[in-house]
Amino acid sequence: MAECGGVVFTVTADGNEVAVVGRDGAATHAVAVGESFLDADKRTRHHFVDVQGRGADDEASQFLVTVREDQRRVVAVRAYGGGGCECEGVVFTVTDRDEVAVVVADGAATRVLRSESFLDVDKCTRRHFVDVQGKAEAMLFLVSVHEDQRRVVFVQRC
Numbered sequence: 274m275a276e277c278g279g280v281v282f283t284v285t286a287d288g289n290e291v292a293v294v295g296r297d298g299a300a301t302h303a304v305a306v307g308e309s310f311l312d313a314d315k316r317t318r319h320h321f322v323d324v325q326g327r328g329a330d331d332e333a334s335q336f337l338v339t340v341r342e343d344q345r346r347v348v349a350v351r352a353y354g355g356g357g358c359e360c361e362g363v364v365f366t367v368t369d370r371d372e373v374a375v376v377v378a379d380g381a382a383t384r385v386l387r388s389e390s391f392l393d394v395d396k397c398t399r400r401h402f403v404d405v406q407g408k409a410e411a412m413l414f415l416v417s418v419h420e421d422q423r424r425v426v427f428v429q430r431c
């Protein structure tokens with residue numbers, strides 16, 4: 274299982290579908306998968322998935338879910354909709370000035386993080402290296418941002 278944007282993804286028991294874990298933590302339902310593509314070198318399949326928001330007025334969010342096919346498990350999830358992306362309990366977002374920020378505990382405010390960045394021309398993203406002080410230790414993350422869409426698309430702890 275893997276989580277991004279408050280949505281937990283898994284693979285169905287038969288290994289053929291991506292599913293969302295229900296609020297009770299046990300029930301799952303398959304989600305509509307749009308386009309998908311195979312990365313033969315890594316033995317993974319990447320699925321573009323739309324998930325309807327949790328409230329009646331919430332819009333659907335888009336995710337890229339990566340499944341290790343030979344192991345039938347989700348190995349990565351990237352948000353492709355608006356909002357933030359979570360890794361190791363830290364939620365990242367992008368400010369109006371294209372700065373990477375961390376969402377504070379109450380979710381109502383953000384704190385801009387200093388970062389070193391570089392442009393990844395192949396993926397049309399700017400990658401930021403950011404330090405975040407966790408409860409027990411400092412953590413270094415690589416945060417990928419689509420600047421033209423002003424959204425975090427991938428977070429990885431280094």
